[in-house]
Amino acid sequence: MTKRLDDVERIAREAGDAIMAVYAREFSVEEKADKSPLTEADRAAHEIIVRELNALPEGIPVLSEEDIDAFSGPDEKGRYWLVDPLDGTKEFIKRNDEFTVNIALIEQGKPVLGVVVAPALGTAYLAAEGLGATKVDPFGTRHTLQVAGRPETTTPWRVVGSRSHPSPYLAEWLNTLGKHEMLPMGSSLKLCVIAEGKADVYPRLGPTCLWDTGAAQAVVEQAGGRVETLQGEPLSYATPSKKLNPHFVVWGHRDIHDT
Structure with missing residues (x-):
C-alpha cells in the first residue's frame, strides 16, 4: 500500500502543478450543465490524473467528475479510483487558495486510500489503511495526523x-x-x-x-x-x-x- 500511496501522491502533485500554472495567469470560466463552474485547470488536472492512474499496473477503473460517462463501474474486486481533479473551483476562481486535488481508492464501497493536495497552500494530506494519516507541510516535513477528540463540556x-x-x-x-x-x-x-x-x-x-x-x-x-x-x-x-x-x-x- 505504501508504493500505491506514493504513486497517487505523485500524480496528485503533478495535477496540482498544472492547476497552479493556470492559477498564475488569467483564465476563462465556463458553466457546466448543472450550473457549476469549469475552468481549463479542471480539464488539465483531469487529463493528467486519468492518464497516470490508467498507467498504473492494476488497471483499476477511474471515476472522475470531469468524465463521468467514461466510467464503466468497479472492477471484479469492487475497486475504483474516485477523482475530483479540482475540488473548490469556486475558491479557485475567487483566488483564495482553498482548493484541492482529490484522489481516493474505493474498495467494496469504502475509501481505503486518499490523497488530498492543496497546491496553492503547498500542503498534502495522505492516508491509507494500515498506514494511518499524514500531513506533508510546505517544507516537505511529514506529520502524523490525529483528530482532537470530543471537546470538554465547557469548551465550544x-x-x-x-x-x-x-x-x-x-x-x-x-x-x-x-x-x-x-x-x-x-x-x-x-x-x-x-x-x-x-x-x-x-x-x-x-x-x-x-x-x-x-x-x-x-x-x-x-x-x-x-x-x-x-x-x-x-x-x-x-x-x-x-x-x-x-x-x-x-x-x-x-x-x-x-x-
Whole structure:
C-alpha cells in the first residue's frame, strides 16, 4: 500500500502543478450543465490524473467528475479510483487558495486510500489503511495526523462550515449542538482540518458528490475520526451510479455514544 500511496501522491502533485500554472495567469470560466463552474485547470488536472492512474499496473477503473460517462463501474474486486481533479473551483476562481486535488481508492464501497493536495497552500494530506494519516507541510516535513477528540463540556465546539455553499438547515443543527465557534473553509480542506485536530465537527447539510468526499474521508478515518450520515451510518461509495451523497457529519472523535 505504501508504493500505491506514493504513486497517487505523485500524480496528485503533478495535477496540482498544472492547476497552479493556470492559477498564475488569467483564465476563462465556463458553466457546466448543472450550473457549476469549469475552468481549463479542471480539464488539465483531469487529463493528467486519468492518464497516470490508467498507467498504473492494476488497471483499476477511474471515476472522475470531469468524465463521468467514461466510467464503466468497479472492477471484479469492487475497486475504483474516485477523482475530483479540482475540488473548490469556486475558491479557485475567487483566488483564495482553498482548493484541492482529490484522489481516493474505493474498495467494496469504502475509501481505503486518499490523497488530498492543496497546491496553492503547498500542503498534502495522505492516508491509507494500515498506514494511518499524514500531513506533508510546505517544507516537505511529514506529520502524523490525529483528530482532537470530543471537546470538554465547557469548551465550544469548533465547527467547520462551507465558504461557498451555505445551508438553511445549519442553524437548527448548530442549536442542537450547543456552544460553538465557526471556521469557514472551502473544498475538502474542511475534512482535513478535522483530521489534523484543528476543528471538531463539520456538518454538511447540503449537496455534495462522491468525488467531493472520498479522499478526505479516508484521511479523517485513518486519523481516528468518522464520516457518517445523519442516521449514523458510514458514508458509503458502494453505488457509484448514485453520484450524490446524503447529508453527513464529520466528527473528530470515535465515540458514537458521545455526541
